[in-house]
Amino acid sequence: MTALLEVTALRKRFGGLVVANDVSLSLAAGDRTALIGPNGAGKTTLVNLITGHLRPDGGRVALAGDDITRLGPTGRVHRGLARSFQVTRLFPSMTAEEHVALALLQRAGKAERMLGNYRRMPDIVEAAHAILGELDLLGDAQSAVRQIPYGRQRMLEIAIVKAMRPKVLLLDEPAAGISHGDTHLIEATINNLDPGLAVLMIEHDMDFVFRFARRVIVMASGKVIFDGTPQEVQRSPEVRSAYLGSYADDRGAA
Amino acid sequence: MNVIPQRHGEAGLLDHEYVRDAIFVAALLAAAYVGFLVMPNMLALLTRMISIMLLVLALDLVTGYAGVATLGHATLFGAGAYAAGIGASQYGVTDPLLMLAVGAAAGAVAGLVCGAVILRGRGLTQLVLSIAIVQLAHEAANKGSSITGGSDGLSGIAPDPLFGMFRFDLFGRTAFWFAVALVVLVVVALRVVMRSPFGMLCRGIKEDPVRIQSMGISVNGTLLRLYLISGVVAGLGGALSAISTRVVGLDSLSFDLSANALVMLVLGGVGNLAGAVVGTVIFVLFENQVSVISPFHWLILVGLLLVAVVLFAPSGVTGLFARLFTTRQRP
Numbered sequence: 001m002t003a004l005l006e007v008t009a010l011r012k013r014f015g016g017l018v019v020a021n022d023v024s025l026s027l028a029a030g031d032r033t034a035l036i037g038p039n040g041a042g043k044t045t046l047v048n049l050i051t052g053h054l055r056p057d058g059g060r061v062a063l064a065g066d067d068i069t070r071l072g073p074t075g076r077v078h079r080g081l082a083r084s085f086q087v088t089r090l091f092p093s094m095t096a097e098e099h100v101a102l103a104l105l106q107r108a109g110k111a112e113r114m115l116g117n118y119r120r121m122p123d124i125v126e127a128a129h130a131i132l133g134e135l136d137l138l139g140d141a142q143s144a145v146r147q148i149p150y151g152r153q154r155m156l157e158i159a160i161v162k163a164m165r166p167k168v169l170l171l172d173e174p175a176a177g178i179s180h181g182d183t184h185l186i187e188a189t190i191n192n193l194d195p196g197l198a199v200l201m202i203e204h205d206m207d208f209v210f211r212f213a214r215r216v217i218v219m220a221s222g223k224v225i226f227d228g229t230p231q232e233v234q235r236s237p238e239v240r241s242a243y244l245g246s247y248a249d250d251r252g253a254a
Numbered sequence: 255m256n257v258i259p260q261r262h263g264e265a266g267l268l269d270h271e272y273v274r275d276a277i278f279v280a281a282l283l284a285a286a287y288v289g290f291l292v293m294p295n296m297l298a299l300l301t302r303m304i305s306i307m308l309l310v311l312a313l314d315l316v317t318g319y320a321g322v323a324t325l326g327h328a329t330l331f332g333a334g335a336y337a338a339g340i341g342a343s344q345y346g347v348t349d350p351l352l353m354l355a356v357g358a359a360a361g362a363v364a365g366l367v368c369g370a371v372i373l374r375g376r377g378l379t380q381l382v383l384s385i386a387i388v389q390l391a392h393e394a395a396n397k398g399s400s401i402t403g404g405s406d407g408l409s410g411i412a413p414d415p416l417f418g419m420f421r422f423d424l425f426g427r428t429a430f431w432f433a434v435a436l437v438v439l440v441v442v443a444l445r446v447v448m449r450s451p452f453g454m455l456c457r458g459i460k461e462d463p464v465r466i467q468s469m470g471i472s473v474n475g476t477l478l479r480l481y482l483i484s485g486v487v488a489g490l491g492g493a494l495s496a497i498s499t500r501v502v503g504l505d506s507l508s509f510d511l512s513a514n515a516l517v518m519l520v521l522g523g524v525g526n527l528a529g530a531v532v533g534t535v536i537f538v539l540f541e542n543q544v545s546v547i548s549p550f551h552w553l554i555l556v557g558l559l560l561v562a563v564v565l566f567a568p569s570g571v572t573g574l575f576a577r578l579f580t581t582r583q584r585p
Contacts, residue, residue, distance in 0.1 A: 051468065077470030089468075092462040098454060105451045106469050112476065114452045117271070164469065 003028050004198045005168045008061035009018050010049055021222040022226045027198040034213035035202045041219040043202045047170050052076045080167035086176055092146040096137055096156050100128040103163035135159050151178040158189050171201040193222045286434040297426035301498045304433040307534040309490025310518045313486040318524035320480055321460030325512050326384030329391045330485045332507025334363035334448050334492025340503035343410040350413045354493045361489015369481030373474050392507050407503040428497040456480055521563050523570025532571050
């Protein structure tokens with residue numbers, strides 16, 4: 001299968017700190033890949049490099065075969081790359097419906113229209129309600145985001161990226177900041193994403209990772225140290241030492 | 255019981271919107287008529303108030319809706335005033351509607367230029383850039399006295415009768431109703447634009463530009479278009495001032511006017527057009543009354559008024575009313 005997203009030898013340093021050291025990975029349609037690694041491993045930086053929010057010092061990013069390394073963030077979105085944020089980035093005074101409508105309007109090329117109200121565009125309203133309905137957010141459709149509980153804001157974050165209909169989706173800790181009991185809502189939503197979508201998810205909750213991912217990529221200190229199945233990752237000595245340091249081996253030896 | 259008011263169906267909601275537009279327009283016209291009846295000898299003041307109101311509305315677009323910090327918005331107003339004034343005094347463009355068009359075009363160009371410069375920065379940088387621009391424009395108008403009249407101001411502006419029928423009379427009646435009609439049209443147009451997808455984008459940019467960008471929409475492209483609209487509105491205000499006062503002075507292109515416009519906006523409430531309208535009315539009337547009582551200390555009182563508003567009604571006078579109204583509904 002051809003790769004939808006192809007990252008080749010991506011490098012980035014902040015001063016003396018190398019945050020991405022020859023990172024290569026690829027995602028194909030339908031992939032469900034988890035990106036894990038200890039804090040400071042460079043996971044979010046990698047997402048920012050892929051989305052174009054950061055400029056790499058070297059390397060190449062390709063989407064569906066086209067080199068997008070020189071493209072800015074908006075250009076990459078137009079090619080079919082979408083992301084969610086680790087901490088919700090929403091518009092506090094705007095309603096849930098407006099958020100989804102804005103994403104839909106963008107895709108329809110109507111986001112910069114100066115006339116008409118989206119409420120008068122039946123296709124937009126219907127599509128927005130369909131997406132909000134799928135995520136069980138219809139009850140919040142007319143509420144300003146600041147009045148919606150955080151867990152549901154996380155769901156809205158996913159509703160927005162669904163509305164954008166990307167080919168490749170980068171989820172940056174979609175379950176961050178919500179109580180453990182509510183994680184299953186996010187999980188169900190992610191499981192219901194379009195099967196043809198390529199998904200890369202950063203996540204710390206290992207149970208969630210092992211249920212979701214068919215492939216796991218592990219980063220540490222800006223490098224990919226492991227790329228394989230969830231079963232293999234648990235046995236990998238590199239991964240164990242990256243997470244636990246030599247302590248793990250000491251205990252193993254004792 | 256605490257019941258969330260049931261939303262109307264789509265059609266009901268739409269009617270609601272148009273009803274609100276109609277109420278807004280009716281309120282504006284009623285206020286104008288009251289002003290006309292109560293202050294028949296001060297129509298010139300009211301007309302000047304309306305031209306400044308257009309500047310404050312223009313400022314509300316970029317600052318109130320989209321969150322761009324600027325203390326140089328009079329540049330756009332001054333560009334409109336000088337363009338309309340120079341066109342009339344030196345090139346014979348004396349039809350009032352044409353003068354408005356000239357002012358709007360000049361304001362639009364000034365808006366694009368200011369926007370292109372100011373949007374390179376963020377926050378404080380924007381503020382400093384905007385002050386630099388208005389000071390540069392002010393000095394340019396001051397030094398270019400062969401065209402602008404310099405510190406003496408630009409005179410010799412004699413607008414034709416409106417539609418060839420209504421002379422701009424000594425009492426300022428024509429100018430006043432001309433101004434009222436203009437501001438009503440502008441407010442209606444802005445209400446339409448600001449609830450369009452574009453207006454929604456602008457509000458989104460104020461709250462989280464990164465999210466807008468990651469939705470695949472260019473933040474600066476959107477803001478530049480907003481600056482263009484803002485320039486048209488401020489330019490119309492400038493042209494109106496040139497038409498009604500028949501002079502254009504350096505004060506129309508000043509930091510003081512920019513800062514006062516911001517004070518008016520904060521007084522009334524940012525991010526809604528009513529705030530810009532109400533803020534201008536309060537400020538200009540207050541300034542007029544208080545400066546009669548105390549010609550030397552009136553600015554202190556304006557300062558106290560502003561402090562009171564910021565302390566007790568941080569979202570402006572309109573925000574205070576909106577809060578009183580909603581708290582009564584929501585026990």
